[in-house]
Amino acid sequence: LIQFWSHKPSKVSPAQIRRLASQVDGTRLWESYLRPILIERLPGTKGSLAVQQHITSTLTSLSAGWSIDLDSFQSPTPRGQVTFTNIIATLDPAARRRLLLACHYDSKALPPDPLAPERVFVGASDSAVPCAMILELATSLDAQLRSFKQQKLPVTLQLVFFDGEESFEEWTTTDSLYGSRHLAELMANTPLAAASTHATMIQAVDLFVLLDLLGGPDPLIANHFDNTARWFDRLIAAEKRLHRQGLLSSHPSEQAYFRKDVYLGPVQDDHIPFLHKGVPVVHIIATPFPQFWHKMDDTEENMHRPTVENLTKIVAVFLAEYLGF
Numbered sequence: 001l002i003q004f005w006s007h008k009p010s011k012v013s014p015a016q017i018r019r020l021a022s023q024v025d026g027t028r029l030w031e032s033y034l035r036p037i038l039i040e041r042l043p044g045t046k047g048s049l050a051v052q053q054h055i056t057s058t059l060t061s062l063s064a065g066w067s068i069d070l071d072s073f074q075s076p077t078p079r080g081q082v083t084f085t086n087i088i089a090t091l092d093p094a095a096r097r098r099l100l101l102a103c104h105y106d107s108k109a110l111p112p113d114p115l116a117p118e119r120v121f122v123g124a125s126d127s128a129v130p131c132a133m134i135l136e137l138a139t140s141l142d143a144q145l146r147s148f149k150q151q152k153l154p155v156t157l158q159l160v161f162f163d164g165e166e167s168f169e170e171w172t173t174t175d176s177l178y179g180s181r182h183l184a185e186l187m188a189n190t191p192l193a194a195a196s197t198h199a200t201m202i203q204a205v206d207l208f209v210l211l212d213l214l215g216g217p218d219p220l221i222a223n224h225f226d227n228t229a230r231w232f233d234r235l236i237a238a239e240k241r242l243h244r245q246g247l248l249s250s251h252p253s254e255q256a257y258f259r260k261d262v263y264l265g266p267v268q269d270d271h272i273p274f275l276h277k278g279v280p281v282v283h284i285i286a287t288p289f290p291q292f293w294h295k296m297d298d299t300e301e302n303m304h305r306p307t308v309e310n311l312t313k314i315v316a317v318f319l320a321e322y323l324g325f
Contacts, residue, residue: 007097007155007206009234009321014245020316021247023140026309033058033139034132038300040120041107043164043178044083051105051131052085055161058135059089064145066138066159067093071186075178078169086179087161089138092149095156096192098204099322101137101315103130103211104165104179104270113296124298125290127165129215133312134159141316144325155206157323162270177270184273205279207231207322210271212285213293214311217250217304219286223260224267228280231322232260235284238317239310247313250306257311264288284315 012020036054041047052070059066071086087105090098107123122128138145138159145157164178187201207228213219223232236258243254264287271281292298 007322010324012317012320014241016320017241017245017317018247020141020320021242021245021313024136024309024312024316025140026305026312028139029132029136029308029312030305033135034124034128034300037105037128037131038122038124040122041105042109043085043106048085048106048163052087055087055105055131055135059138059159062138062142064091064138064142064149066091071179071183073182075164075182077178078175082164082178084163084178084182086163086183087159088183089159090156091145091158092152092156093193094152095154096199096204097155097206098158099155099319100158100160100205100208101134101211101319102160102162102208102270103127103134104162105131106163106166106179108166108294109168110294110296116296119296121294121296122299124300124303125213125215125286126293126298127212127214129303129308130211131161133211133214133308133315134161136312137316137319140312141319144320148323148325153324155323157319158205165270171268176268177273180270181273184277188277202274202277202279205274207282208271208274208279209282209284209315209318210269211315212269212283213289214284214286215303215308216286216290216292217307219257219290219307219311220262220288221258221284222262222264222287223258224263224283225281228282229260231282231318232258234318234321235282235314236260238314238321242310242313242317248306248310250304251310257314284311
């Protein structure tokens with residue numbers, strides 16, 4: 001297999017950047033994709049199933065022709081056996097290599113608020129907004145992804161929506177990351193049908209890009225891994241180019257979000273089981289965590305729409321450069 005180090009991104013023109021930015025529809029992202037996710041969605045519950053159906057029906061409605069697989073399994077938890085379901089959408093299963101774009105769709109079980117016992121935790125930034133961003137990216141780039149797929153290139157795009165990222169009680173190595181631990185193990189033990197070698201599905205992942213804790217205003221997104229710094233540089237460059245072309249709103253300076261000059265330490269998240277199996281990772285997460293992290297006020301009202309649109313445009317440019325459309 002060709003390793004990701006040898007992958008050369010293309011450079012998109014100013015006209016392409018304008019087009020990509022114009023294709024991102026913030027209203028659709030918010031109203032069609034985000035709002036249906038802003039419900040309690042604990043693994044194995046009706047809310048979780050409703051969000052699963054929202055994600056899969058959105059992707060199956062697109063013209064690019066995503067292949068969707070559900071990785072359902074049961075696992076013991078501090079609250080007994082629970083059924084978890086990861087959603088995997090692959091643009092071209094025949095491709096030998098994958099750029100994996102991921103988030104988690106489950107919400108955390110928080111104790112009720114004694115002052116408002118009817119309130120539920122909807123985890124807007126954690127991670128409803130990242131899920132909605134990925135759905136908007138698949139939709140806004142649908143035409144490009146369709147023609148990209150028809151070229152039968154060695155690299156393709158894979159979307160993963162993890163279940164069970166959150167712990168049920170205190171975070172431990174066994175009470176957390178249920179979906180990503182299961183999928184990383186499954187992929188490490190599944191041969192890649194597209195490869196003539198004895199490669200596994202996990203070896204086909206050139207790069208794992210994880211979105212989490214996004215949606216609040218003024219996020220600071222640091223580079224977490226030296227071995228993928230050149231891909232993080234592409235995100236910095238995309239933010240600067242969009243800013244200089246006047247395509248970002250409520251964005252005061254050209255490098256407001258993606259920063260290499262700060263680092264606040266490692267973060268436990270869905271990339272960890274993949275990282276441990278040698279997969280290169282780019283972690284797009286706000287650090288320090290937002291003030292509403294794991295609080296009832298991680299709600300739609302506390303999300304900043306221009307920031308969400310800006311981040312989606314930046315990732316759109318990154319995808320276009322990586323995949324070369």
